[in-house]
Amino acid sequence: MRLVVVGNGMAGSRLVSEVRARDPHVTVTVLGAETCRPYNRVLLSNVLAGTTRPDQVRLVDPSWYATHRVEAVFGSAVTCLDRDARMVITEDGRRVPYDVLVLATGSEAIVPPIPGVERAIPFRTLDDCERILEAAGRSRRAVVVGGGLLGIEAARGLAGRGLPVTLLHLAGHLMERQLDVEAGQVLGETLAGLGVDIRTGVTAREVRADGVALADGELVEGDLVVLACGVRPLTGLAADAGLEVRRGVVVDDEMRTDDPSIFAIGECAEHDGTVYGLVAPAWEQATVAADVITGGKALYRGSRLVTRLKAKSVELAAMGETQLTEEHAEVVRFSHRARGTYRKLVIRDGRLVGAILLGESDAVGTLTQLFDRGGTLPGDRAGLLFPGLSSAAHVADSPTLMPDAARVCQCNNVTKGQIRACWEAGARDVAGIAAATRATTGCGTCRDAVEGIVGWLCEQEGVSA
Amino acid sequence: MGKVLSHCPYCALQCGMAITAEAVISPRSDIPANAGGALCQKGWTAAELLTSGERLTTPLLHGRPVSWETALDHVAGRLSEIRAEHGPDGVAVFGGGGLTNEKAYQLGKFARVVLGTSQIDYNGRFCMSSAAAASSRAFGMDRGMPFPITDLAEADVVLLAGGNVAETMPPFVRHLNGPRLIVVDPRRTATAKLAWLHLQPTPGTDLALALGLLHLAIADGLVDEEYVAARTSGFDAVRTSLASWWPERVERITGVPVPRMRQAVRALASADRGIVLTGRGAEQHAKGTDTVTAFINLALALGLPGREGSGYGCLTGQGNGQGGREHGQKADQLPGYRKIDDPAAREHVARVWGVSPEDLPGPGRSAYELLDALGTPEGPRALLLFGSNPVVSAPRSGHVTDRLRALDLLVVADIVLSETAAMADVVLPVTQWAEETGTMTNLEGRVLLRRQAVRPPDGVRGDLEVLQGLAKRFGHAFSADPREVFDELRRASAGGLADYAGITYERIEKEKGVFWPCPSPGHPGTPRPFLDRFATPDGRARFVAVEHRPAVEEIDEDYPLYLTTGRVLAQYQSGAQTRRIAPLAEAAPEPFVELHPDLAGELEIGAGDLVRVTSRRGEGRWVARISDAIRRDTVFMPFHWEGANRLTNPALDPVSRMPEFKVCAVRVERVA
Incomplete structure (x- = not known):
């Protein structure tokens, strides 16, 4: 064949x-x-x-x-x-x-049919990339046309090289296909903090040697113009x-x-x-x-889409149906714009059908997998947005609060009660406790805890004496 | 009362201990592994098994006590008949990573010289084979940790992939007090809780994670280009292959957030002294060799191996897991870590054994393949088994039990009536650690000596004596004196990769152990074998491009959860020893299924409920434990009791023949 x-x-x-x-x-x-x-x-x-x-x-x-x-x-x-x-x-x-x-x-x-567009460089291929880099070296200011995934990455990349960048976008907010309005705004604020000037709801009318003219006649200055208007x-x-x-x-x-x-x-x-x-x-x-x-059997049933922005200091993951509102789905949302954080879960029939995670989050891996697999979600939605929230709530291992049955030394299976009994039998320091119970003689990480218990017991003795 | 210097009977750390004639144990402080006199509960209580009522003290023939003469005559007679009918490969031998070097060596020689069978392998195949294969491929030599354990405390950063040392070898943790510790494990284990950074990947995705880490190292310009140019080969192909493993893709596969990956790789790259370690969690997969290779590639790209204070190492599991894989109980090996299909190796070993090279059999089946073939038309009809308990420890153990049952003859040498011994036609009661003398090679490649400390109970014999008695019945003279056997092992290993020629019992005692290779009596031993060159023909470490692929059995609607297995602190391996020691049985009395509170809620399972766990290969009922230390999509079971391995997947790694113990798909239900 x-x-x-x-x-x-x-x-x-x-x-x-x-x-x-x-x-x-x-x-x-x-x-x-x-x-x-x-x-x-x-x-x-x-x-x-x-x-x-x-x-x-x-x-x-x-x-x-x-x-x-x-x-x-x-x-x-x-x-x-x-x-x-x-x-x-x-x-x-x-x-x-x-x-x-x-x-x-x-x-x-896609190259928009506007006058002077041949002056702009599309961002699509490795050749394009090398042309943009070469031009960036002798440019003072860049304009990126298109506020989708690629345009944002290009703008962030150029700004990271020290070039002032203006990002022009036709829609009312960035990445409007993947993000809801607020997420788009938070993303814009984050990018602004990184040196990207964001202009949404604007139409480029002409590419000129000194910049891009908008539909209302304003000139956005720039001697390098990059196109990211889709494919x-x-x-x-x-x-x-x-x-x-x-x-x-x-x-x-x-x-x-x-x-x-x-x-x-x-x-x-x-x-x-x-x-x-x-x-x-x-x-x-x-x-x-x-x-x-090759003669096998396989069927393609469509893909679940996860968009992950690759731009330094901007963590963004968006997946599935992110724009649904409370009328059609269960929505869990957390927003903290001062920190560039926005998190949203869209849930239908107990399953994750969409999510936005903006700002660094340990939840991204788990949520992506829950979205990919389409399994049912746990009841604790907050725990999904904030991993570690539930496990962080453990009572501190303070000698006073610890029950007697608590295992202090894992390696030798010694409880607080055994340590107390040993102390009552006359052991007054860690060495004495170790000799009698073997606590602390394994991995050694319980030494502080044993010391704490012995110290507390001695204090108690002082109090009662 | 005098104390005899020895080492612990359990894991590869081989903590030093002193034992009195009354079998009172105290830790030694002169052995680096447990410097300062550390021991875990297993070590402290080890002596209890010496006098246990469960100790076997007489041979059993079909369950009835018989004399040693009767037992050995029966075994030799049946072996002769089976060999006559089915040829030499009709008889198989299965060894263990807990056997001393002397026993492992003698077992391999017995199989090849006395029985003439190619069918010998050992339980280390289930343990170290993936790390061994990957190390050999990269460095030309497999010495678990090619540096002394004390290097760990001096390191700035240690990345530990798939190892839970806080439970498996607690005194090891003392060596991790200094460095920043990065732990890769699907569970927040006792070890992960000690870590500076814990990466919690989906079971079966460690390989993708390692690729993502190396991708980031390249993308962020962290590669030690000078080292790569001077000391390695093959990096360009690896670099190209990694273009497909960008971190966001790896995040989706592993569930590990990109910023955490970046944090890990930056820490490791910025370390003056950095060490990468792998354990069974990364290795016990049908892609275990490639997973270890990916971590070795990462270590090489960062310039770690072969630099003093840095490096890559694997954490050997069983007490003599290292020595056990060097001296010929592996299907494809001869003593000295020689390859059985290498004509020069055959020539050398045949000369030491006084036989002709043509008479040595070739490579045989690997452990699971061997067990799987037992009692089949093409497979062995008889099995001699030493120091192993596959009814508990083999994957798809229900099937393995059926295969054992199909044998014409099963002979098991053990100290107690293990689950496998209980099935045997003939059970031979043998001595254990403190009752005998022999050498062990620990996880550092340090050869250690265990001296006999106590008198064995009446009626038991050493494994070397058992082999001597059987060899004699076939007309061969085998020594049962460990020192004589060790001296022969030294000659047989001379010139091999694991060269013990210069190591003597006296030197071991004087020097607190000797690192191989040690080719001559005047040679100091080799704590760090790769400082000047790697053991490859050109002296360079080899990068090997590897690709991630999914677990052999991924979760689906019928089996929606991952099962991963592992260890608990108070038990060891198949539990044949530790389950019979009262304080350990009390600390860890029964097997359990660990599941996340969210999953438990969804399945309406409460702590202590009885749950049924089912895989495509078997099922069982166990008690539920609820813990948020595990991922929501995964359940964990310890494998020290018969049962967990009924569920596991025997899919094998194409290179190492390691089964996929660490991940399979299961269903969990509450038993009404």
């Missing part, structure tokens, strides 16, 4: 390695439009922020293709899909026959070949298009009415497609 994969980004490269892990024999060719090896797009924000070097985001070693007998072609965009001949044709004239084809063409940055699935190849395309290439639960020999995964695919823009669903889809292609 000849497998051809169009697209060598995060979805395509994942599919290739998943297929190879399952089947060492199938002939695999992967065609990528970008000239470089696949890289982790998730880490581009770190590259922009300067915490990760561009060479550290590669997903595949150069030798991998040879050792795994995968033919990889770089910098060769596919321009035509001939379904009758079962062949793809690249812009440089390569004709590659397939038995099974996987479309993993991803998406492209659009790349579906032209599929549409031209007559495959069913809505927003993305339509696939079934096996990730198959309406041509049974053609699959689509990742950001170019539309499953059950949804086009996903995050990597986790793309990799889940790659796993399902790899199973199916």
